[in-house]
Amino acid sequence: MDIHPECVPCLLKRVLFQSKLADNGTEFDSLSAALLTFSKEFKEGRNSAEVSTLVHTKAYAAMGISDPYSELKIRADIVAGNLLKKAQKYVDNSEDRLRAAITVSLTGNIMDFGQTTSIDDPDVFVEMFDELLAQGIGSDDTDALKTCLQKPGDILYLFDNCGESQLDKILIEELKKTGKRVIGVVRGKPILNDVTMKDALRIGLDKHLDGIIDTETFAIGIPTKVPDILSNAISKSCLIIAKGMANYESLDKRNLKVPIAFLLRAKCAPVADSLNVDVGTNVVRVIHECN
Numbered sequence: 001m002d003i004h005p006e007c008v009p010c011l012l013k014r015v016l017f018q019s020k021l022a023d024n025g026t027e028f029d030s031l032s033a034a035l036l037t038f039s040k041e042f043k044e045g046r047n048s049a050e051v052s053t054l055v056h057t058k059a060y061a062a063m064g065i066s067d068p069y070s071e072l073k074i075r076a077d078i079v080a081g082n083l084l085k086k087a088q089k090y091v092d093n094s095e096d097r098l099r100a101a102i103t104v105s106l107t108g109n110i111m112d113f114g115q116t117t118s119i120d121d122p123d124v125f126v127e128m129f130d131e132l133l134a135q136g137i138g139s140d141d142t143d144a145l146k147t148c149l150q151k152p153g154d155i156l157y158l159f160d161n162c163g164e165s166q167l168d169k170i171l172i173e174e175l176k177k178t179g180k181r182v183i184g185v186v187r188g189k190p191i192l193n194d195v196t197m198k199d200a201l202r203i204g205l206d207k208h209l210d211g212i213i214d215t216e217t218f219a220i221g222i223p224t225k226v227p228d229i230l231s232n233a234i235s236k237s238c239l240i241i242a243k244g245m246a247n248y249e250s251l252d253k254r255n256l257k258v259p260i261a262f263l264l265r266a267k268c269a270p271v272a273d274s275l276n277v278d279v280g281t282n283v284v285r286v287i288h289e290c291n
Contacts, residue, residue: 001270076163083125090104108161109164136282148238151239156183157172159184186199240258259288266279
């Protein structure tokens with residue numbers, strides 16, 4: 001997705017949020033590094049995820065901390081993990097288990113800490129959970145997703161946030177009931193509150209997946225250059241399920257020659273406008289559909 005003027009205050013708000021999490025007096029240094037990088041990289045037509053990666057690279061270096069979100073990620077995983085039984089019951093009572101599992105998975109996408117239209121405290125998620133389930137899927141290509149599952153190949157599952165990944169377990173199990181292998185993809189290095197290999201193993205995602213690959217780099221979403229193991233996994237897949245806005249922003253204009261199902265909550269105007277939905281809408285959008 002191309003970067004928009006609205007991305008500037010949003011990204012700087014995130015930089016400030018995480019520098020406060022670091023709690024080591026580097027707020028001015030971190031923001032200064034971000035502003036300097038932004039001034040060089042903010043140009044019309046640039047990919048928003050690529051620019052954000054460059055900005056965060058400098059901001060993290062100025063903070064001097066590799067994972068300022070570490071404690072928040074653990075808290076989010078605990079909070080969401082405590083809701084798994086309730087979420088599973090919701091799926092078990094549904095007439096369309098896959099669509100219900102997707103709905104459960106989408107509720108967790110609001111745990112995108114430091115954004116204006118998301119939440120900053122994992123405990124708030126408990127209070128919102130029933131309301132988020134009731135919102136359902138506002139723009140729904142689940143039927144197109146189901147069509148893709150009829151084709152040969154693995155499912156490649158691109159994770160987004162910690163906490164959210166706990167609820168992804170339920171969707172992964174439903175996907176595996178189709179007879180597919182599900183391969184997870186996580187971030188190569190800590191960035192924001194996204195899932196890394198360490199985070200995935202901590203909550204036991206490896207027990208639900210047929211394999212886990214990391215991107216081997218510090219990047220928002222999926223970088224243009226990926227390791228061979230990930231490139232090969234993409235070519236062997238029948239469908240890529242990409243959770244969250246970062247994966248969407250990095251992939252929406254890239255043709256990986258494989259159908260992609262974007263599962264996200266549109267938490268900002270640029271993303272919502274690109275999907276032709278209102279801000280706050282839960283979206284399942286399939287591109288390069290299977291026929």
